[in-house]
Amino acid sequence: MSSSRTISANGIEFFLREQGEGPLVVLCHGWPEFSYSWRHQIPAIAAAGFHVVAPDMRGFGRTTAPADIGAYSIFDNVGDIVALVTALGESQAVVIGHDWGAPVAWHCAMFRPDMFTRVAGLSVPPPFRGRGRPLDLLREGGITDFYWQYFQEPGAAEAEFERDVDLTMRTVLGRGISESSHLHIQAGKGFLGNLDPTRPLPDWLSEADIKYFADAYRKSGFRGGLNWYRNLDRNWELTAPWQDAKIHQPSLFIAGSKDSVITGLIGARRVNELERVLPNLKGKIIVDGASHWIQQERPDEVNAALIAFLK
Helix, strand or coil: CCEEEEEEECCEEEEEEEECCCCEEEEECCCCCCHHHHCCHHHHHHHCCCEEEEECCCCCCCCCCCCCHHHHCHHHHHHHHHHHHHHCCCCCEEEEEECCHHHHHHHHHHHCCCCEEEEEEECCCCCCCCCCCHHHHHHHCCCCCEHHHHCCCCCHHHHHHHHCHHHHHHHHHHCCCCCHHHHECCCCCCCCCCCCCCCCCCCCCCHHHHHHHHHHHHHHCCHHHHHHHCCHHHHHHHCHHHCCCCCCCCEEEEEECCCHHHHCHHHHHHHHCHHHHCCCEEEEEEECCCCCCHHHHCHHHHHHHHHHHHC
């Protein structure tokens, strides 16, 4: 059975779930999720002989949510994982991330190869630092309705998501949010407006799961997680020294075939060019029929791939 506790690291308090003994494996979740999203991986990886730790990331759930938007840069988030490893009494770890947790994992490996001996990313390919700030490039391309842009104004998305938290979680997690047509915002409709709230939950998501997510977000609010998106341009500026850098540790990429992150024009190209950034790529696994919430949707396949990679 996994246990939970709070631990101090990098100046904030982290809630984390953990299980097992052995080499350390850190699991980094994305938006709008919590350590709970790894509920199927924690016991499986622990049973394979590892000490598995899954924190609520900065700004999420029961972990501290700094008020300053600038406290959510990629440097802060990587710094958190480095500090967690040290606080757990270790000097090395394997880092695995999904969604926003994937860029954290990739950058952990890129910034601190001495500490992070292996890295796996789910759904989001490794960093290909573009020619300009992401939000500037969207505007230059004539795009003004992408969800990244909608998330920029403090308070706007928070108000929409907090109006009916249960409906928000049903819609975002259970209603095909990873389909690309839902990532563009129609004027006046908000992020949730294009989605059908009456569709039944998928078989991998239970009413109890929805209740867990909704209860947690009612307590924490959505601002902390949304502040990650408000650092997109700043992250581009901060990572200038790592332009065209490679990640040389053994690496693994897993995604669903129906995930818009990898099926759009840019995402598909990045998946095809993974080896440019990951010269020691051990596997590129595209799970047929799965969408964005891959470790919750297809836990058996994800667990088998991760354990094989870890061993």
